[in-house]
Amino acid sequence: MQPLRLGPHDLLEYDARYGVLICRECQYAIQKSALPSHLLRHKIYRGERQRLLSSIAQLDVLESENVTLPAPTSPPIDLLPIISGYRCMIAGCENLCASSKRMKRHQSEAHELPNSPSYARPAKLQTFFRGTKLRYFEVACSMAVNSPKKPLMATFENDQTHDKRAHRQLPPYVNTAATLSLSPSTGSTPNGLDLEALAYLHHFVTRTSSTLPVAENSELSGSYWQTNIVIQALEHQWLTCGLLAISAGHSIVLSVEAPTKEVHRKRYIQFLAEFSAGREHMIRIKEANMEKETVEIAMKLGFILQCVQGVLAGPESVLSKKSFCESAATFDMEYFMQTVPKFLVSHPGVHPSEARSEHKATQNDPFPQATTIFKTGVSRSPDNISMFSICDDQPSVINHLRTLPSRMAEVFGKPENVQDALATLSAIAVLVECCETSFASNTVETAWRCMARWLIKVPDHFNHMVSQNSPVSLVVVAYWSAFLVKRVEDSGCWFLMGSAKTILLQVVEHLSTHGYATKSLVESLLP
Known part of the structure; x- marks a missing residue:
């Protein structure tokens, strides 16, 4: 029987034997409640995502707790990774662990046995789901050396x-x-x-x-x-x-x-x-x-x-x-933005918010910082400036950012919340400052630190706005991505290649429900 595959490039595969929908790229089954967000992560947007979800709704996809696990004598599920683990040999237990340390801990805590692997045997394990729904099952496989x-x-x-x-x-x-x-x-x-x-x-x-x-x-x-x-x-x-x-x-x-x-x-x-x-x-x-x-x-x-x-x-x-x-x-854009600042912290366990102490004045009173973007009079920047066309043209970047508040005002009108407005202006001011430093250097270290410093120095209220998907804040995030994240890529950071464009695409997707004018503020950044 041919497997049922769905989505672009056959992204998903439905296994009717167990009632699971497996992502062929991620190599694990997706819970029904997580399907919309998972498809969005794979850049499946709007109409296409809804059509795919409608097709999936016709399938009998089980909740993780209702999935019957394969018998230990079953062959491996082709799409799932095989993990070298252990099965407890104590009568009536048969607990599965993915490493010797976990098995030793299990036998010590559950069976009060000495710290020895003698009461377990090696086993090949798989799991349909991950995270809190993870349940290992044993499979029977005889793999060649180069499998x-x-x-x-x-x-x-x-x-x-x-x-x-x-x-x-x-x-x-x-x-x-x-x-x-x-x-x-x-x-x-x-x-x-x-x-x-x-x-x-x-x-x-x-x-x-x-x-x-x-x-x-x-x-x-x-x-x-x-x-x-x-x-x-x-x-x-x-x-x-x-x-x-x-x-x-x-x-x-x-x-x-x-x-x-x-x-x-x-x-x-x-x-x-x-x-x-x-x-x-x-x-x-x-x-x-x-x-x-x-x-x-x-x-x-x-x-x-x-x-x-x-x-x-x-x-x-x-x-x-x-x-x-x-x-x-x-x-995951939110995870990306929360994690980048942690690389600037010198001591393990220190939260990025603690690193903000040196910028305490900025956090407590954003207005002085916000006004700095108006100190230098500049002419109106071009309506279209792409992150792939700015190269090292620092004046064009700074000029474009300094005119951003007026362009946003034309689209959003008079702000209803003064705190939102000040936090946004402050975030733009910090972006100007970080761009000036980043574009003045050609090293990947400086580019990375400027990208991360912006996330640390923006007001806490602005971070709250981003977490609420406020369209005003997302516009500023798009410019941070187009100028500072892209700057890190261009400086030679190999593992961030494509990240700036991915963030921009996600912002465009979020803003698409707020009308063409709002989306146009960031869409021009794309090539």
Whole structure:
């Protein structure tokens, strides 16, 4: 029986055996209540989204708690990642865990057994849903050594199966001698990594680490990703997989030949699945029970990987849609804006709002800052200025921003709320300031920090307006994206490629219900 596929590029597949609707790009089943927002993340807008939801309504899609899980002897579900885990062997239990540490904790807490893996056996696991609805089930599979879904991570620390894979071909960019030098002389590899995974770890340390953002004024800026993060991540296998997924994504971007991209793509999907499973477990047991450093690293890796997914599967994809269908660009604008400032914080666990203390005057009284945008008299800017046409023309950018309040006044009229008006003017003033600094430098570090500083320095009330999808605030967000986020892309930040356009498209979608005039304020920014 042919599977029923729906949506553009066969995005969704309905499995009638279990009553689940699986996103073929994200590789997990979507709950009915989450379908509209999930389709929006995949940039399926308005009419097309409604038609697709109408078709899905004709299907018998079950709620997650009503889905009957496959029997342990069942073959794997093709669209779902396979995770190396464990089944508890205590009579009547059969609990499933995705790692040895979780299994040991389960046996200690549920069965009061010593800290030993003797009472569990390895198992191949899958799950239809993620997050709070995650339920593992065991599958029966016998995969070849080079199977795309074979995990590259050994789960128990004393697993020596990497010896069987020692002769695999390493990715083409790897300096073999340097990579092998990472392995201890005893023949084991760090954290159970096989040689292929070590190659990606070597690439991360020698190349990828230098491309990632660090905290502002951090004493560890030179070695933060290269040493500190790596050492801490190696203490947890799922965090290590996060590093390796970023490395594989970076390798895809750097590669020219399609076959090489495909090799890295398969590795990326495997690493990402392992990291995602570990992160979801961390969320389930609550972050309060985890070390602050672990939570901090997980947050940063998760954010970068979301951006990488946008690069690989978004509108500016470095891969063709045909060759990349297993991973999705599930871009979340609100999450993006909340997380970027955290990369400027020097100490783990510090919330970005605490970093606002240096800008206390700005937060308490936005009016003096708002008036600065009128200090310099400038002529009216052109009606159309694209984020792809401004290049390094700083005067055009600043001029366009300083005339933005008058153009917004023509569309929105007299503001009903004085606080909204002052917060918006202040946000524009901060945007002018950040653009002046960003465009005066050619470094990706300055561009990133200016992009993040705007999010920190805008008034709290403006952030509240954005959270409420206020059209006035979304217009300003669109200009922040077109000028500062795009500036980071143009400065060479590989994992943000396409992010500016994606944010703009989402803003245009939100504003489309407020009339053509409102939408035209930001639509002109698109190419």
